[in-house]
Amino acid sequence: MYVKKVAVIGAGTMGADIAYTVAMANIPVVLRDVDEKALERAKSHIQKLLDGRVAKGRLSGPDAAQRMSQIVFSADASALKDVSVAIEAVPEKMALKQKVFQELDRLLPPLAILATNTSALSVTEMASVTSRPTRVAGMHFFYPAHMMKLVEIIAGEQTDKDVLDTLSRLSEEIRKIPVAVKECPGFVVNRVLTASMAEVMRFKVEYGYSAEEIDQTIVKHKVAPLGPFVLADALGLDIAWDVAETLQAAYGDRFDPGPELPALVAAHHLGVKTGQGFYPYSRS
Ligand SMILES: NC(=O)c1ccc[n+]([C@@H]2O[C@H](COP(=O)([O-])OP(=O)(O)OC[C@H]3O[C@@H](n4cnc5c(N)ncnc54)[C@H](O)[C@@H]3O)[C@@H](O)[C@H]2O)c1
Known part of the structure; x- marks a missing residue:
């Protein structure tokens, strides 16, 4: 066509x-x-x-x-x-x-x-x-x-x-x-991405690290070009949470991001688009 x-x-x-x-x-x-x-x-x-x-x-x-x-x-x-x-x-x-x-x-x-x-x-x-x-x-x-x-x-x-x-x-x-x-919840990439985001978000809370500490370590050691918390803020935390909820319902607890993500979303801190997420942003 x-x-x-x-x-x-x-x-x-x-x-x-x-x-x-x-x-x-x-x-x-x-x-x-x-x-x-x-x-x-x-x-x-x-x-x-x-x-x-x-x-x-x-x-x-x-x-x-x-x-x-x-x-x-x-x-x-x-x-x-x-x-x-x-x-x-x-x-x-x-x-x-x-x-x-x-x-x-x-x-x-x-x-x-x-x-x-x-x-x-x-x-x-x-x-x-x-x-x-x-x-x-x-x-x-x-x-x-x-x-x-x-x-x-x-x-x-x-x-x-x-x-x-x-x-x-x-x-x-x-x-x-x-x-x-194939059609399945999260398709391919988001199953991998959301599981790893959930793991790093739970790790942050369990060990009391800051978003900066984790992001800087990941970038410094070239694990990824962007830290996971910078990335989550840019994607939009509401979207990240909606996807995590869908995948948790479909596949279970390995997609549970812990308490911080839903708390930020409940406070309408959605990342770059609202000016506050894991980090603050000035909106131009
Ligand atoms: N953000 C990401 O990184 C990302 C990546 C891949 C896919 N997606 C998917 O893309 C979709 C959009 O995500 P986003 O991050 O761009 O969301 P967003 O919140 O940034 O933008 C959504 C837009 O839709 C508009 N809207 C709401 N209701 C509407 C309607 N009835 N008609 C027309 N416009 C309407 C809103 O005003 C808003 O501007 C979601 O399904 C998301 O899962 C997002």
Whole structure:
């Protein structure tokens, strides 16, 4: 199937980067959010990414302006009517995602593909509320989506093969590496990542270390390019907790991150996006 226009639903941490990545491949994209402020933040984030490329000599000024012109920032559902592929990136709650899928099903052409960027939830459950379960699949990007190459492509129970082929081709067109993975809670990468995050979060509390001590040690010894607490703050602690809860329910206590993560989320300290997480941030 030829993809002439993409929609990204949810202009948060992931949605903004996904829209930028699609626009960089010169594919028109509608970035939709119910929150006008989220759209404004996404626009200035994307502008900064484009300016960064221009400053490094990787993109000309006119090309940067042309890529920006590929993106329609919209709170209005009518902008979605001629979209070929929608990528849903709203918060990690099944009820909300199902509501979004029902709306997309109503608005988009019958053959359009409805994809979810869910980290851990069931694609089949999202597909079940639509009239087109064969055209629903997972297309799971990784943070930060404008840099990370991997995209997990997930079939629900009824997904057509041509939908998976189209999403794999689209991934390649936007310079990603698609990998087909089986549907199960957390797919592949988040099962590994969430189990290790849970272990290090419990370790922190058990031994009384600070986030800085652990992060600095991990970076100093080149175990990973970023410390786990810096990474968790950047991903969003609400998302990290939602995923940990889903995986705990599916697989048990090895995904229990201990008391600190849910306490931060309950206090609405969600990391970089709220200005406080394991670390404080000044919001510009
Ligand atoms: N943060 C990550 O590192 C990461 C990585 C991979 C996948 N994901 C997944 O991507 C999805 C989004 O995560 P995020 O971190 O970008 O969340 P986020 O909280 O940063 O952004 C979500 C956005 O969705 C918007 N929204 C809420 N309801 C909406 C609706 N009905 N219609 C349109 N927009 C709506 C919100 O206003 C917000 O701007 C989640 O399913 C998450 O699990 C996140």
